[in-house]
Amino acid sequence: MKLLKFPKNNPLLALSMGLLLFFSFFLYAETLATYNGIESLSLWVRNYFGPFYLYLGLGCVLLLIGIAFSSWGKIKLGLPADKPAFSRLEWIAMLYSAGMGAGILLRAVQEPVFMQQNPPLATAVSADIIALEFTFYQWGFTAWAFYAVFALAAGLALFHKKLPVATSNTFATLFPIKTKSFWNNNFLLFIDVLTILTTIFGLVAAVGLGASQIKGGLNHLFNASLDYRIIIALVVLIGIFSLISALSGVNKGIKRISTLNIYCTVALLFFVFLQSDMLLILKNFLYAFYRYVVDFIPLSLAIGKYNPGEVFLTDWTYYYWAFWLAWAPFTGIFIARISKGRTLREIIIGVLLIPSLGSFFWFTVFGQSAFELIASWNSYEGEFGNVFTSIFVFLENYPLQSVVNGLVILLLMSFLVTSVDSAIYVLGMFIDKGNPNPSKKQRWMWGIILTIFSVGIVLLGHAKEDTNVLTAVQKLLIITSLPLSLLMIVMIGIWLYDISKIKKA
Numbered sequence: 001m002k003l004l005k006f007p008k009n010n011p012l013l014a015l016s017m018g019l020l021l022f023f024s025f026f027l028y029a030e031t032l033a034t035y036n037g038i039e040s041l042s043l044w045v046r047n048y049f050g051p052f053y054l055y056l057g058l059g060c061v062l063l064l065i066g067i068a069f070s071s072w073g074k075i076k077l078g079l080p081a082d083k084p085a086f087s088r089l090e091w092i093a094m095l096y097s098a099g100m101g102a103g104i105l106l107r108a109v110q111e112p113v114f115m116q117q118n119p120p121l122a123t124a125v126s127a128d129i130i131a132l133e134f135t136f137y138q139w140g141f142t143a144w145a146f147y148a149v150f151a152l153a154a155g156l157a158l159f160h161k162k163l164p165v166a167t168s169n170t171f172a173t174l175f176p177i178k179t180k181s182f183w184n185n186n187f188l189l190f191i192d193v194l195t196i197l198t199t200i201f202g203l204v205a206a207v208g209l210g211a212s213q214i215k216g217g218l219n220h221l222f223n224a225s226l227d228y229r230i231i232i233a234l235v236v237l238i239g240i241f242s243l244i245s246a247l248s249g250v251n252k253g254i255k256r257i258s259t260l261n262i263y264c265t266v267a268l269l270f271f272v273f274l275q276s277d278m279l280l281i282l283k284n285f286l287y288a289f290y291r292y293v294v295d296f297i298p299l300s301l302a303i304g305k306y307n308p309g310e311v312f313l314t315d316w317t318y319y320y321w322a323f324w325l326a327w328a329p330f331t332g333i334f335i336a337r338i339s340k341g342r343t344l345r346e347i348i349i350g351v352l353l354i355p356s357l358g359s360f361f362w363f364t365v366f367g368q369s370a371f372e373l374i375a376s377w378n379s380y381e382g383e384f385g386n387v388f389t390s391i392f393v394f395l396e397n398y399p400l401q402s403v404v405n406g407l408v409i410l411l412l413m414s415f416l417v418t419s420v421d422s423a424i425y426v427l428g429m430f431i432d433k434g435n436p437n438p439s440k441k442q443r444w445m446w447g448i449i450l451t452i453f454s455v456g457i458v459l460l461g462h463a464k465e466d467t468n469v470l471t472a473v474q475k476l477l478i479i480t481s482l483p484l485s486l487l488m489i490v491m492i493g494i495w496l497y498d499i500s501k502i503k504k505a
Contacts, residue, residue, distance in 0.1 A: 012189060013431050016196045017449075024456065027472070035472045042475040043314070045482050050318035051302070056485055057321055058300035060145035063492070064348045072499055073345030077152075077336070078159040084341040088350075091342075093258040094418075095147075095335050096355045102210040102415040104139075104265075104362055105408060110390040111135055112367025117380065120308035120316075125291060128371050132288035134308075135363045137299050138317060140292065140356045143324040148351040149488065150332025152344060153495040158436070159340055160502065165429040165436055167195040167329045171487075173494045191487065196430060198480040199330040200453065202323075203423045205474040207454045210416040211235050214409055216388030221405055231458050238413060239451030242420035246428075246443045258418050264411050268404070269365055275398060276369040285364040292360075319478065325485050326477035333429070334422045337436060344499075370394055420450060 027034050067073055076082060084091065115131035123130065153170040163169040168188035211234040219226055245257055273281060292299075298306040302313060339347050373394070374380045384390040395404050427446040428438030 010431060012192050012196070015189065015193050019193065019197060020200065020453070024453070038472045038475050038479065042478040045478050046314045046318040046322065047310075049482055049485070050313055050321075053318055053321040053325070053485065054300055054302060056488065057142035057145065058297065060149050060492075061141045061296075061300075061352070064145055064148055064352060067499075068345045068348040068352075073343060073348070075344050075499065075502055077155040077342055077344065077347065078340045082159075082341040084339075086338060089262070090259060091338060092350065092354055093262040094338050094422075095331075095351060096258075096262065096358065102206065102213070102412050102419070104359060105391060105412055105415065106209065106213055106387055107135075107139075108362065108366040108391050109370045109384050109394045110387045111138075112363055113370050113374070113384040113390070116367070116371055116374075120312050121306060123305055128284060128368065129288050129291060131371075132284060132360075132364055132367055133291045133295065134299075135367065136288060136292045136356075136360050137296075138320045139359045139363065141296070141352055142300065142321065144352050144355055146321075146324045146328040146488075147331045147335060148348055149492060149495075150328045151335035151339065151351065152332075152347065153491050154333045155336035155339060155347075156495060156498055156502075158336055160498075164433055165333060165337070165426075166192050167333070168192045170491050171494060173498055174490070192430060194480060194483060195329040196427060198326050198477065198484065199423055199427060200450065201476050201480065202327050202330065203420055203450055204454050204457050205477065206419055207235055207238055207416055207450075208458055209474075210412055211238065211458070213388045214412050216386070217392045217405065217409055217412075220389045220392045228458060232455055234413075235454045235458060236451060238416050238420060239447060239454065241413070241417045242424060242450075243444065243447030245417055245421035246424040246447060247440055257414055257421070261411065261414050261418060264407060264414070265362075268407055268411065269362055271404060272369055272398065273365045276365065277372060280372075281365055281368050284368050285361055288364065289357075289360055322478040322481040323474075325481040325488070328488075329484065330423055330426050333426050337426075337429075366391070366394065373397055420447075424450065 086094070112131050112135050115134050116127050119127050119130045120134050121130050125133070150167075150170075154165070154167070157163045157169040157172060158165055161169070161172060163172055166188075168191040171188065171191065208231070211231045214234055215226055215230050218224065218230070295306060298304060302308070302317075307313075308317075335347075335351065342350070370384055383393055386393075391408060392405060395401060395408070398404060424443050424446045425438065428442035429435060431446075432438040432442045
């Protein structure tokens with residue numbers, strides 16, 4: 001079929017697909033050995049580079065705040081006359097849906113409750129506030145700073161240097177793409193292949209987890225025991241809707257579904273908020289946010305009483321930072337693509353602050369309401385411990401269960417669709433020689449590849465029940481995030497140099 005024919009003379013596509021098939025073969029033929037190898041290597045990365053991730057995250061946040069409030073913040077992403085292509089609400093909806101997505105539903109109740117029951121810090125502050133503060137920390141400024149750095153670097157290459165969309169082009173000042181050399185060609189190819197593989201593994205993990213949560217919700221709601229085939233059906237359905245959305249383009253499918261996500265999320269948020277202790281939620285939201293801002297630097301450095309211990313950091317913070325880093329190139333490029341015409345100050349404040357505050361209020365509403373439920377029970381037997389069913393167990397305590405749970409399942413689906421359709425679009429841009437509006441052939445190709453690979457991983461995970469293949473793919477992101485984080489330091493230096501030249505011009 002001509003529509004699905006792979007582009008000729010495309011080393012980026014050939015190498016990416018070759019490595020993906022090579023990894024898939026070993027994952028199938030030597031599942032246990034591959035899983036153990038990924039587990040060991042991911043732990044090694046977190047053990048030896050975890051503190052480096054903390055320093056990098058803090059550095060990115062402080063750097064962006066400094067730029068936002070400097071004269072550089074007035075620089076526009078694009079020409080001075082360029083106007084934003086999307087309204088502010090549409091812009092925020094798309095960047096939030098691509099950057100967080102289904103994770104806020106997966107962790108809405110489970111994570112704050114875990115932090116309350118197992119306080120990571122020993123301070124004079126109550127367990128409720130510590131739980132909220134640490135949840136804010138893991139979903140807040142640092143995650144979005146990683147995204148924003150990549151977005152601004154990619155936006156500079158795309159809209160100022162007029163280079164094609166590619167992570168490698170953020171290094172164009174140091175390694176000009178017109179300079180033909182073995183080192184230049186292979187180094188830049190390595191960067192783009194790493195980005196593509198990391199994006200694919202990240203999407204597979206997200207789709208697998210999201211589909212598993214939908215299955216868990218259906219099992220819980222209908223007291224059923226649906227098997228893995230329902231996950232496969234859900235993955236295929238998500239793939240179909242994502243492809244339809246990606247084929248419609250940014251201005252239609254992606255924008256509309258992202259906006260729908262925001263409306264449905266706000267509706268669910270206020271459904272819980274209006275039936276809970278609103279004054280207590282607002283009070284604890286403000287106090288936890290205050291503690292988060294005041295404690296941000298010691299938290300980010302894990303020093304003194306703000307050090308939760310190596311085991312906790314390895315299981316939670318290092319993992320989260322590696323995960324955000326792994327998603328940063330794909331999410332950053334997508335944010336850059338939709339941010340033309342906005343100033344650096346607006347982008348930095350918009351990306352750092354608005355989604356963070358939205359997440360903080362979300363976790364406060366669900367977390368504090370769950371704390372109140374636990375207090376009314378006088379005991380806690382791990383009711384919210386299962387990450388796949390915790391939000392459904394939580395919503396059993398509210399009216400209109402069938403309607404609300406249906407909304408949660410719809411939200412899970414739509415968040416996954418917006419993550420996958422954004423990835424289809426970005427991967428299409430990469431392979432279509434950086435075209436910001438990739439051909440429909442590219443979007444078809446990536447939509448089918450992502451769906452097939454996701455189904456394959458789910459099948460393999462149930463064919464080889466002695467290992468958790470989906471977990472292995474997630475932990476693979478920790479490994480691929482290490483070279484990305486090291487390259488990120490070089491990229492920041494290049495970006496600052498290029499911005500200084502624009503300011504002087």
